[in-house]
Amino acid sequence: MTIRPAAASELEAVYRMGYDVWGERLGLDAYLAACRASPKYAAGAWWVSAGGDGVPLSSLLAHEILLPSGRPAVGLGSIATPPALRGRGHASSLIAGFLRAREESHGTEVFFLFSDIAPAFYERFGFAALGPCPGKPGSILMARANRKRLDGLLSDPRFAAPDYF
Numbered sequence: 001m002t003i004r005p006a007a008a009s010e011l012e013a014v015y016r017m018g019y020d021v022w023g024e025r026l027g028l029d030a031y032l033a034a035c036r037a038s039p040k041y042a043a044g045a046w047w048v049s050a051g052g053d054g055v056p057l058s059s060l061l062a063h064e065i066l067l068p069s070g071r072p073a074v075g076l077g078s079i080a081t082p083p084a085l086r087g088r089g090h091a092s093s094l095i096a097g098f099l100r101a102r103e104e105s106h107g108t109e110v111f112f113l114f115s116d117i118a119p120a121f122y123e124r125f126g127f128a129a130l131g132p133c134p135g136k137p138g139s140i141l142m143a144r145a146n147r148k149r150l151d152g153l154l155s156d157p158r159f160a161a162p163d164y165f
């Protein structure tokens, strides 16, 4: 299993991974066109996990964000695995591998995501639920940081839910 940035030629396959959840009401062509035109998608970096044959098995979008303190953090989104490949640990491998890679390469200490599914899935990787998100019905803001950093962040009056997504 390799965890790496997605190649431009793989983005179509990446977009398709979440089509059943995020695009079905649009129809495939309109959904793919919306993905290609999305400023939110263009602003982030797509990462994938890939098997021995190099074919992407799961994907996520990573946004660079700045905390009120000026420290960098990463906001994750659009985590998806193709329906036929779900339940085999591919998203788990990708999330764990991405977090490890970012910690090692950039020393990143704070990660966010908006969970549309039961937060317990993300708690496995050290994320803690901060609460529902105004303006994002059904989404729960989650953060991953050590206790001291998280307490400092939440007690900072300048802190607000990140707006990358």
Ligand SMILES: CC(C)(COP(=O)(O)OP(=O)(O)OC[C@H]1O[C@@H](n2cnc3c(N)ncnc32)[C@H](O)[C@@H]1OP(=O)(O)O)[C@@H](O)C(=O)NCCC(=O)NCCS
Pocket: 017, 018, 021, 058, 078, 079, 080, 081, 082, 085, 086, 087, 088, 089, 090, 091, 092, 093, 114, 115, 116, 117, 118, 121
């Ligand atoms: C969520 C998702 C990325 C998981 O991918 P995956 O490769 O199947 O993940 P893994 O095999 O590593 O882990 C599977 C776990 O995902 C969790 N999970 C998947 N869908 C879930 C849902 N709708 N609600 C709660 N947990 C869910 C379960 O805990 C499951 O554990 P289990 O295998 O013990 O039942 C995949 O189901 C998906 O692409 N869903 C559609 C897009 C989506 O909703 N993304 C999340 C947005 S926050």
